[in-house]
Amino acid sequence: MSTRKHRFKTILIPAIVLIALAGAAWWVIASRPQPPIAEIAMAREKLSLARAANANIYMPTDFREASALYDSANRTWKAENERFFLQRNYDRTRGFAHLSTQKSEQLEKKARNYSFDLKTTLKKRISTLRNKTAYFNNHFSDLPLDKEVRHSFQASVISLTEAETAYKAANYLLCHEKTKLAADDIDFIYTQTRNTLEDYFENFSVWVERNNEALRQSKTTGDYVLVVSKFQKKCFVYHRGEQVNELDIELGKNWIGDKRHHGDKATPEGKYKVTRKKSGKQTKYYKALLIDFPNNDDRKRFDAEKKNGTLPRHADIGGLIEIHGGGGRGINWTDGCIALTNENMDWLYTHTIAGTPVYIIGSLVPLEKLVEW
Amino acid sequence: MRNKLFSLAIVAMLVLAAGCAKVPQAGIDSAQASLQEAQMAGAEIYQPAQMAALQDSFNKVMEQVEAEKSKFFASYADVKDKLAVISQNALQVQQSTIERKEMIKQEIQASLAEISMLLAENNALIEKAPKGKEGVAALEMIKTDLSVIETSVAETNSLLETGDLVAAQGKASAAKEKALAINTELKTVMEKAARKGKR
Numbered sequence: 275m276s277t278r279k280h281r282f283k284t285i286l287i288p289a290i291v292l293i294a295l296a297g298a299a300w301w302v303i304a305s306r307p308q309p310p311i312a313e314i315a316m317a318r319e320k321l322s323l324a325r326a327a328n329a330n331i332y333m334p335t336d337f338r339e340a341s342a343l344y345d346s347a348n349r350t351w352k353a354e355n356e357r358f359f360l361q362r363n364y365d366r367t368r369g370f371a372h373l374s375t376q377k378s379e380q381l382e383k384k385a386r387n388y389s390f391d392l393k394t395t396l397k398k399r400i401s402t403l404r405n406k407t408a409y410f411n412n413h414f415s416d417l418p419l420d421k422e423v424r425h426s427f428q429a430s431v432i433s434l435t436e437a438e439t440a441y442k443a444a445n446y447l448l449c450h451e452k453t454k455l456a457a458d459d460i461d462f463i464y465t466q467t468r469n470t471l472e473d474y475f476e477n478f479s480v481w482v483e484r485n486n487e488a489l490r491q492s493k494t495t496g497d498y499v500l501v502v503s504k505f506q507k508k509c510f511v512y513h514r515g516e517q518v519n520e521l522d523i524e525l526g527k528n529w530i531g532d533k534r535h536h537g538d539k540a541t542p543e544g545k546y547k548v549t550r551k552k553s554g555k556q557t558k559y560y561k562a563l564l565i566d567f568p569n570n571d572d573r574k575r576f577d578a579e580k581k582n583g584t585l586p587r588h589a590d591i592g593g594l595i596e597i598h599g600g601g602g603r604g605i606n607w608t609d610g611c612i613a614l615t616n617e618n619m620d621w622l623y624t625h626t627i628a629g630t631p632v633y634i635i636g637s638l639v640p641l642e643k644l645v646e647w
Numbered sequence: 648m649r650n651k652l653f654s655l656a657i658v659a660m661l662v663l664a665a666g667c668a669k670v671p672q673a674g675i676d677s678a679q680a681s682l683q684e685a686q687m688a689g690a691e692i693y694q695p696a697q698m699a700a701l702q703d704s705f706n707k708v709m710e711q712v713e714a715e716k717s718k719f720f721a722s723y724a725d726v727k728d729k730l731a732v733i734s735q736n737a738l739q740v741q742q743s744t745i746e747r748k749e750m751i752k753q754e755i756q757a758s759l760a761e762i763s764m765l766l767a768e769n770n771a772l773i774e775k776a777p778k779g780k781e782g783v784a785a786l787e788m789i790k791t792d793l794s795v796i797e798t799s800v801a802e803t804n805s806l807l808e809t810g811d812l813v814a815a816q817g818k819a820s821a822a823k824e825k826a827l828a829i830n831t832e833l834k835t836v837m838e839k840a841a842r843k844g845k846r
Contacts, residue, residue, distance in 0.1 A: 309717035314710050322703045348709065355716040362717075421791050428795035428825070435821035436814075448814060527784045607784050 302360070310351060310364045313371040317344045320378035329378075329385035331447060332392075336381055343374035392446045399453045400441060403434055406460050413645065414467050416606055418528040423466045430459035464647065471641055474530050477543075481635035484545065488512055488633045498625050500597075502612055504529055504541060505637035505644065509597070509612065511625065519625075521618040524601045526610040530636075533567070533610055535576070535585055536592030541610050541634060542567045548630040551623065552596070560599025560616045561623045565632050567595040597622065597632070668721045670712055674730035678705055681737035690744040692813070693751075697740045704733050751812045755803065758819035762800055765826040769793055772833040785836065789829060796826050 321344050324330075330337040347370035354362045407430060437452035485501050492499040493515030501510040504525060511519040526539035533542035546565040553561045568576065568591045579585040592610070601613030612634075614622060637644065682705060690698040708729045715721040770793070773786055799822035806815035 303719070309714055311710065311714045311717075314713075315707075318703065318706050318710065322699070325699050344706075348706075348713070351713045352716075355713055359717075359719075424788060424791045425795055428792050429798070432795065432799055432818075432821045432825055435824055436817040439817045439820055443813075445813065448817070452817070605784055607779070 306359050307362045307364055309355075310347070310368045310371055313368050313375075314344075314347055314351065317347055317371040317374040317378070320375045320382065324378040324381040324385060327382045327385035328389055329381040332385050332388045333381055336377065336384075340374050340377035340381055343370050343377060347371040347374060389446065392450065393441075396437075396441055396446060396449050396453060399457070400434065400437055400449075403430070403437075403453060403456050403460055406464070407431055407434065409646070410460075410463060410467075417467065417470070418530050418606075419463075419467060419470065423463050426459040426463050430456045430463070433459065468647060470530065471645065474636060475641040477636060478640055481637060484633045484635050485510075485638055487545075488631065489515055491631055492516075498630055500622075500626070500630060500632045501638075502541075502597075502632065502634045503636070503638050504543070504634070506639060509614065509622070510638075511622070513625075519621065521614055521622065522601075524603060524608065524613040525606045526608045527606050529606050532575075533572070533592065533595075534579065536590035537609075538592075539609055541608075541612060542572060542595060543634045543636065544569065544571055546595075546632045546634065548597075548626055548628050548632060550628060551626070552598075553623070557596070557598060558600075559596070559611075559613065561619045562596040562598035563623070563626055563630075563632075564594070564596050567593060668715075668723055670716070671723050671727045671730060674727050674734075675709070675712070678708075678730045678733040678737065681734045681741070685737045685741040685744065688741045688744040689748060689810075690740050693744045693747045694740050697743075701733060701737055701740060704729070704736075708733065748812060751816055752807070755807060755812065755815050755819045758816075758823045759800060759803060762796065762819070762823050762826050765823070765830050766793060766796060766800075769826065769830055769833055772830075772837060776833065776837060782836075789833065792825070792829055796822050796829075799825075 321340055324337060324340060329340075347367050350367040350370060351364065354364055354367060407427070410427060433452050433456035437449045437456060440446070440449035440452055481503075488499045488501045489512055491497075492512035496514050498518075499512045501512065502508075502523065503510065507523050507525070509521040509523050510517055511521070525541045528539040529541055531540060532544075533540040546567060546569060548563045549566045550564040551562075552564060556562070572591065576585070576589075576591045580587060580589060595611055597612045597614065597619075599614060599616040599619035601618075602615035603613075607613070682701060685694075685698060685701065690701075708726055711726050711729070712723070715723060715726065769789075773789065776782055776786055799818055803815050803818045803822065806812075806818060
């Protein structure tokens with residue numbers, strides 16, 4: 275009996291103690307704080323998605339904040355792991371991870387929207403700027419604008435090409451920067467051009483009146499009267515109050531505005547008349563109609579400019595302004611004369627005489643109908 | 648009884664030893680250094696997707712390290728392997744970044760050389776161009792255009808010096824396009840003039 279009792283004591287009691295200890299150990303292990311593995315993984319994945327949406331490029335400050343929150347989560351997790359396992363508390367870590375996740379989610383959405391909007395805006399902007407440069411090239415490339423304007427125009431074309439390259443490479447920030455540069459240059463050239471043309475067209479009512487006068491004169495006298503419209507690059511021929519022909523012309527390089535002095539490559543504006551008809555060896559431009567530039571008005575204006583100092587004292591008024599052949603070159607190339615093709619010159623030569631009135635004006639069409647800003 | 652207790656103690660010590668496996672700090676430091684080197688080489692700009700993937704993998708492994716620390720029986724064998732792979736990949740990304748940058752630099756240099764040739768050719772064509780009244784007017788405009796290209800070349804060189812290769816590449820390419828357009832324009836004018844001369 276005592277042996278059985280002894281066995282009970284030596285086997286059963288330690289077994290019970292062991293089971294109790296194991297149970298206690300299991301309870302301790304099971305109830306220890308659980309590490310924030312899932313939360314941190316989630317924060318990392320969301321941060322990664324935000325980066326994939328280029329949030330680090332479009333919203334760098336916000337992205338750095340989300341990134342710092344993720345780092346803080348990791349740092350506090352590491353710090354808690356240094357402590358005795360029963361004393362660990364992952365609440366702060368979870369808090370940082372949660373905040374990072376939230377921030378990254380918002381950022382990803384924001385970055386995707388921003389990227390989409392930017393892409394759409396840039397596509398439109400590039401197209402608009404391309405149209406503007408094309409329009410400028412087609413409508414204003416023959417205007418006597420400053421070198422600076424021409425320089426800015428070419429610079430805008432280069433910036434625009436750079437913007438397109440960046441757009442194709444999905445480098446939207448660089449594209450944005452380049453379109454901005456191009457837009458600044460284009461704004462500058464359009465402003466300069468607009469100012470030049472608006473100044474020039476201040477005389478529009480005078481030009482219209484001169485054209486009406488030419489029409490009336492052709493009706494009253496029954497003669498041919500010429501109206502040269504510089505902006506339209508046309509020579510209108512009136513006879514008995516009707517327009518009977520319309521001829522293409524070319525002018526001097528500096529064709530906008532009145533002629534001020536010799537060598538300025540400008541075509542004078544005003545009321546003139548043919549003083550002499552030239553042909554054969556008398557002209558090197560096939561056939562020519564010499565006009566009476568400078569007339570009295572031109573001399574008065576020239577003298578006034580010299581007097582007020584806007585022209586130097588030694589300046590010369592110039593002369594020998596003709597309507598001549600040799601044109602059709604597609605560029606404003608004369609020294610201030612009006613050039614026609616030889617074929618048109620033949621026609622004009624036969625329909626004019628010494629004394630034929632010649633009105634040289636800026637335009638018959640108002641600026642707003644000629645140009646779309 | 649004593650023997651049994653002794654065996655139990657040995658098992659407990661082994662278990663504890665297994666639970667105290669050390670964090671592979673050397674592997675972590677090495678992977679981190681490799682990542683930094685890749686970053687310094689410019690991988691974030693020239694290989695952004697690869698660099699982001701590497702950084703993500705590293706973060707994941709560091710999370711695994713902490714997760715293992717939270718366990719009673721930590722094991723870092725898998726972590727060590729992953730860190731070694733990250734180090735190796737980071738080196739590859741660094742190498743490919745250097746190669747990519749070199750390739751871009753060569754492309755830029757080639758474009759600049761081409762532009763230089765085109766500018767020289769354009770200047771020669773201007774010299775040969777007809778000097779009639781219309782020629783002079785057109786050539787003056789072209790000279791202005793050429794000066795814009797020269798400005799672009801100078802800007803490209805500045806960008807190259809500051810290491811902004813992406814912007815330099817775009818600028819060189821745009822300037823080359825413009826120089827080619829002017830070259831074509833000049834050649835067309837010359838051909839027209841030659842035909843006119845023959846007539």
